[in-house]
Amino acid sequence: MRMRHTPQYARHKTHCIVLCLLAFFAATVVVPSWAQQRQQPRAAREGARAKHVGRITPQIPSANRYQKNKVFLENADILSADENVSADYQVLKGNVRFRQGDMYMFCDSAYFYDKTSSLDAFGNVRMTQADTLFVYADILHYYGEDQVAQLRRNVRLENRNTTLFTDSLDYEVSTNVGYYFNHGTIVDNKNNTELSSQYGRYELDTKQAEFTTDVHLINDQYEMNTNMLRYNTATHIATIVDETYIVSDSNTIVTDNGWYNTSADDATLYNRSQVNAKDGKTLVGDTVYYNRMRNFGEARGNVVLTDPKNKVILDGDYGYHDDNAHYSYVTRHARAREYSQKDTVYLHADTLCTLINNDSVRILRAFNNVRFYRSDIQGICDSLQMSEADTIINLYRHAVVWSDVRQISGEEINIHLNDSAADWATLPNFGFMTEHLGETYYNQLSGKKMKAYFDQKELRQLDVDGNVLVIMFPQEKDSTYNKMVNAESSYLRLKLKPKQEVDKITMWPEVSGKVTPLYLAKKTDLFLPQFKWYENLRPHTPEEIFDVSEEMRNLMSETEGSSRRRSKSAH
Numbered sequence: 096m097r098m099r100h101t102p103q104y105a106r107h108k109t110h111c112i113v114l115c116l117l118a119f120f121a122a123t124v125v126v127p128s129w130a131q132q133r134q135q136p137r138a139a140r141e142g143a144r145a146k147h148v149g150r151i152t153p154q155i156p157s158a159n160r161y162q163k164n165k166v167f168l169e170n171a172d173i174l175s176a177d178e179n180v181s182a183d184y185q186v187l188k189g190n191v192r193f194r195q196g197d198m199y200m201f202c203d204s205a206y207f208y209d210k211t212s213s214l215d216a217f218g219n220v221r222m223t224q225a226d227t228l229f230v231y232a233d234i235l236h237y238y239g240e241d242q243v244a245q246l247r248r249n250v251r252l253e254n255r256n257t258t259l260f261t262d263s264l265d266y267e268v269s270t271n272v273g274y275y276f277n278h279g280t281i282v283d284n285k286n287n288t289e290l291s292s293q294y295g296r297y298e299l300d301t302k303q304a305e306f307t308t309d310v311h312l313i314n315d316q317y318e319m320n321t322n323m324l325r326y327n328t329a330t331h332i333a334t335i336v337d338e339t340y341i342v343s344d345s346n347t348i349v350t351d352n353g354w355y356n357t358s359a360d361d362a363t364l365y366n367r368s369q370v371n372a373k374d375g376k377t378l379v380g381d382t383v384y385y386n387r388m389r390n391f392g393e394a395r396g397n398v399v400l401t402d403p404k405n406k407v408i409l410d411g412d413y414g415y416h417d418d419n420a421h422y423s424y425v426t427r428h429a430r431a432r433e434y435s436q437k438d439t440v441y442l443h444a445d446t447l448c449t450l451i452n453n454d455s456v457r458i459l460r461a462f463n464n465v466r467f468y469r470s471d472i473q474g475i476c477d478s479l480q481m482s483e484a485d486t487i488i489n490l491y492r493h494a495v496v497w498s499d500v501r502q503i504s505g506e507e508i509n510i511h512l513n514d515s516a517a518d519w520a521t522l523p524n525f526g527f528m529t530e531h532l533g534e535t536y537y538n539q540l541s542g543k544k545m546k547a548y549f550d551q552k553e554l555r556q557l558d559v560d561g562n563v564l565v566i567m568f569p570q571e572k573d574s575t576y577n578k579m580v581n582a583e584s585s586y587l588r589l590k591l592k593p594k595q596e597v598d599k600i601t602m603w604p605e606v607s608g609k610v611t612p613l614y615l616a617k618k619t620d621l622f623l624p625q626f627k628w629y630e631n632l633r634p635h636t637p638e639e640i641f642d643v644s645e646e647m648r649n650l651m652s653e654t655e656g657s658s659r660r661r662s663k664s665a666h
Contacts (some may be wrong), residue, residue: 166195166212166239171205184208191216195239198224198268202235212239220246222266228299229253230266242268250275254299256285257328261295271299281306286331288314288357290324302329314357316387317343331358345418347371348385361386367397377401380414390418398425402449405457405483406435409447424448428641431459436516442467443640444479457483464651465490466640471552472517473497473634476508477651486512493650495629496520501554502529502629505545520547527625528557532568536576539566539623542587553594559587563602564623568613579616582608 172189184206193200193207193214203218216235222244223229233248244266252259252266252273261279266272273296280291281304290313292306304326312319312326312333321339326332333355341348341355341362349371353364362385370378370385370392381396398414400423401407410432411425424446431442444461451457461479477492490496490508497503505522512518526545530538543561547554565582584602592598611620632647634640 163196164212164240164242166193166207166209166214166237168192168207168209169194169199183210193237195242195268198222200235200237213237214239222246224268227255228271230264232264244268252297254297254302254328256283257297257302258282258284259295259297273297273299281326281328283326283328283331283357286314286358288312288331290326292324301327303327312357316360317341319355330356332356335364343387345373345387350383353383359386360388375403378414378416392416400425406433407449407459408432408434409449411447421451422448423450430640431461436514438469438471439637440467440469441637441640442479443643464643464648466634466643466647468634468637468640471498474508475629475632475634475647488512493653495632497630497633498554500531502531503527503545503547504529504627504629516552517549519549521545526559527623527627529626529628531628531630532570532576535618535621536568537566537622537626537628538568539626540564540587540589541623541625554591556591557587557589559589561585563587565600565602565608566621566623567600577613579611579613579621580608581611581620582606 168185168187168191170190170192171187172191173187175186175188176184177186187205187207189203191202191205193205193216195212199222200214200216201219201221201223202216205217206215208214214235214237216237218233220232220235221230222235230244230246230250230252232246232250234246236245236247237243238245244264246264246266248262250259250261250264252264259273259275259279259281261275261277263275263277264279265274265276275295276293278291278293279295280289281295281297282289290304290306290311292310293308295307296305298304306324306326308322310319310321310324312324319333319339319341321335321337323337324339325334325336327334335350335353335355338351339349341350347370348362348364348368350364350366350368352366353362353368355362362383364383364385365381367379367381368383370383378392378394378398378400380394380398383392383394385392392415394414396412398411400409400414400416402409408431409423409425409429411429412427414423414425416423425448426446429444429447431440431447433440433442442461442465444465445463446461448460448462449457450460459479459481463477465474465476465479467474467479474490474494474496476490476494479491480489481487482489488510490510492506493504494506494508495502495504496508496510503520503522503526505526506524508520508522508526510517510520522545525541525543527541528539528545532538540557540559540563542559542563544559546558546560548556563582563584563586565580565584565587567580567582568576569578569580571577582602584604584606586603588599588601590598590600632644632650634642
């Protein structure tokens with residue numbers, strides 16, 4: 096039977112068709128889209144999951160390994176990456192090795208930033224370059240584009256015979272310069288020298304190191320302390336640029352400018368450097384050269400040698416000291432000052448020296464154009480010697496000594512000191528004593544040998560032995576001089592009262608002579624044949640010891656005895 100289609104049926108059929116179309120659309124479009132949405136997180140997770148690789152071979156085997164600023168990964172046991180954390184670096188573990196040019200870097204693990212050629216390395220860090228540089232540390236931060244390495248903890252840099260120890264080192268690979276800033280120590284193994292400081296800089300190419308703040312240089316012989324020092328590990332020379340103390344068992348050197356060759360153990364120092372010996376002696380000069388190995392030193396420019404034990408100061412423009420030979424000398428404007436008593440003795444000569452002889456006796460010697468001054472006594476001679484053992488001052492060749500208005504001259508004068516004051520003196524090879532009375536009047540006494548005795552720095556007695564000649568002008572009660580006494584004998588003894596007044600004159604065994612009124616005396620009769628008054632050569636102040644006149648030089652250059660012959664012919 097044929098069914099009849101009503102309008103309600105038609106509408107129902109239309110709704111069914113629409114529902115079927117919607118169901119098909121949902122099956123072909125909506126459902127696949129939902130499935131895709133679920134699978135995406137899984138795929139993302141699988142893509143971000145750590146990728147493990149076995150032993151790593153060079154990333155680009157055919158690449159030029161000497162590209163500037165490029166770091167290559169050469170080896171690692173494990174490589175991993177996590178894109179969720181960072182896509183900029185790789186995590187490397189086990190036998191990690193990098194290379195940049197001819198430099199290799201090793202570690203246990205690392206973060207490698209390939210795009211910037213940088214890395215952070217940890218554990219057993221090692222950097223090597225050829226066979227000259229080896230650096231070890233716990234941590235390394237390396238910036239390949241700048242070629243800068245920051246090494247931290249237990250850092251050790253080895254460069255041939257030099258080793259640097261520190262906890263923080265920044266190293267510039269391109270310039271081969273390293274810096275430390277949290278205390279470091281450099282050991283010069285070849286020279287057995289250790290240097291430490293708070294801050295430091297080391298140039299591997301030039302072997303030059305610079306140390307700053309709390310600097311100490313130590314070796315077997317001495318220790319050097321300062322706040323700034325430069326040192327070359329190839330030449331073993333320390334350059335001093337700040338106040339520095341060099342301390343050893345024998346002395347202490349204070350300087351702020353100069354250099355010290357730690358291998359040869361010698362130094363050249365500037366700016367009034369000072370050497371202080373353990374026994375109290377000091378040496379100061381504008382420039383000081385000192386060799387510790389040979390135990391001798393030189394100084395130039397305003398040199399001062401001080402001996403406080405013996406109360407002597409030597410100064411001049413050049414000084415020399417040999418500790419092994421126990422010998423020192425100064426020259427060029429040389430001067431000695433002896434200050435054991437209230438009155439200082441000032442002594443000048445072309446050369447002044449001190450030495451210790453085989454009997455351990457200290458001797459002071461002065462050579463050429465000697466001049467000395469003390470308030471109560473002055474003198475000149477060609478050479479002088481003073482012995483510490485017998486406390487005798489020996490004046491040689493053309494010796495002249497003044498005290499107040501008296502002058503004593505001879506080829507040799509020997510003065511014995513008692514507590515730095517003269518108690519006797521001898522003239523063994525002819526002596527001449529002169530006393531200036533005023534105007535042209537001089538008491539005169541000469542003889543083959545003389546011996547004088549002093550008390551409280553005043554002449555008390557004079558003995559003359561052989562060929563005695565006397566000219567005297569007795570003073571009248573009114574303090575005038577009216578007559579002259581001329582006498583000869585073999586022996587004479589002169590005694591004086593305090594204030595140098597004549598007490599008694601004794602002559603023996605035979606005496607010859609005469610008394611002449613002054614108005615009858617000729618000018619030539621007023622002087623003995625050997626008379627010469629050297630007042631114009633006398634130093635009157637400490638400064639005048641340096642006034643060596645041409646007349647004095649001519650006198651000192653004369654042969655012995657010629658001055659007496661010249662004086663005799665002049666009168």
